[in-house]
Amino acid sequence: EEYAKAKTLNPRNLTTRFNIGTLYQGQKEYNLAINAYDDVLQFDPKNTSARYYKAICLSELKQFDKAVQEYKKLLAIEPNNAEVRKLMFEAMSQTSTPEEMLENYAEVVQSGQADADTLYNYAYELHKANRIDEAIINYSKTLQLNPKNIDAYINLAQAYRQKSDMENATNTIKKGLLVSPNSEILRKYDTELKSDIAIAKSDSASNLYKDGRYAD
Numbered sequence: 294e295e296y297a298k299a300k301t302l303n304p305r306n307l308t309t310r311f312n313i314g315t316l317y318q319g320q321k322e323y324n325l326a327i328n329a330y331d332d333v334l335q336f337d338p339k340n341t342s343a344r345y346y347k348a349i350c351l352s353e354l355k356q357f358d359k360a361v362q363e364y365k366k367l368l369a370i371e372p373n374n375a376e377v378r379k380l381m382f383e384a385m386s387q388t389s390t391p392e393e394m395l396e397n398y399a400e401v402v403q404s405g406q407a408d409a410d411t412l413y414n415y416a417y418e419l420h421k422a423n424r425i426d427e428a429i430i431n432y433s434k435t436l437q438l439n440p441k442n443i444d445a446y447i448n449l450a451q452a453y454r455q456k457s458d459m460e461n462a463t464n465t466i467k468k469g470l471l472v473s474p475n476s477e478i479l480r481k482y483d484t485e486l487k488s489d490i491a492i493a494k495s496d497s498a499s500n501l502y503k504d505g506r507y508a509d
Contacts, residue, residue, distance in 0.1 A: 307333050311343055323350040339370055345377065352380070357387040368406075375408050382414065394418055402431070409439035420448060428452050440472050447482055459490055 314329030327350050333343040348363035364381035368374060378401070385397050398415035401407050407415070416431035432449035435442055446469030453462035463486050469479045 307337055307340070311340075314343065314346060318346060318350055321353070323354050326350050341367060341370055344370075348380070348384075352384050355387070357384045360384045372406050373408075375410065378408070378411060382411070391418065391422065395422060409435050409442065412438065413442060413445055416445070417448065420452060425452050425455055436468075443469060443473055443476055443479060446472075446479060450482060450486070454486070454489075459486065462486055463490070 310329055310332040314326045314333070317323075317326035317329060327347055330343040330347040330350070333340050334347070337343070344363055344367050348360045348367070351357070351360035351363060361381055361384045364377055364384065367377045368381070371377065382394075382397065386394060389397065395415075395418050398407075398411065398418055401411055402415050412431050413435040416428045416435060419425075419431060420428040429449060429452045432445050432452065435445045436449070439445070446465055450462040450465040450469075453459070453465060463483075466479055466483045466486060469476065470483065473479060
């Protein structure tokens with residue numbers, strides 16, 4: 294009520310309008326909050342706080358397409374805002390098919406604005422789509438930007454493993470262990486790889502023996 298009085302006394306005070314929005318948002322009155330944020334944006338279209346919270350409210354109302362548009366406007370102002378980009382992709386995932394998500398990630402990657410998390414998610418989507426070679430490229434780019442991403446080491450090694458490239462799979466895990474020597478998941482995967490390699494050598498030796506190639 295007091296903010297409403299303040300708004301009447303000083304209609305151009307954007308802080309008052311913004312604070313009204315945050316109060317409504319705190320009460321989960323998202324439509325009223327959006328109206329307040331729109332009041333701010335009408336006077337100041339580049340107000341990133343009002344744009345950000347408006348997008349949050351739209352997501353809460355499950356109006357994900359509209360939320361994505363707000364996040365895109367934010368990224369046009371702050372192209373390196375990793376949190377906004379993450380929230381944008383989360384909103385996209387609510388309404389997009391896997392193919393559309395791949396296109397969304399590809400668009401950001403090709404623009405040169407992708408951070409390590411975006412590259413990793415893009416690689417992961419490519420991996421799920423069985424586009425293994427492209428996944429390998431983008432997992433590798435992820436690790437160049439963030440060498441501590443353990444999941445990227447595991448998934449990159451798995452991609453090589455799917456191509457029966459055990460040497461690169463093993464080397465990938467070794468690199469991961471150099472960065473995170475105490476990682477249990479990396480150690481476990483390293484053990485799995487060594488077991489696979491041993492089994493493959495045993496099978497190969499058995500087949501050679503059956504063929505009479507004893508020296509080999």
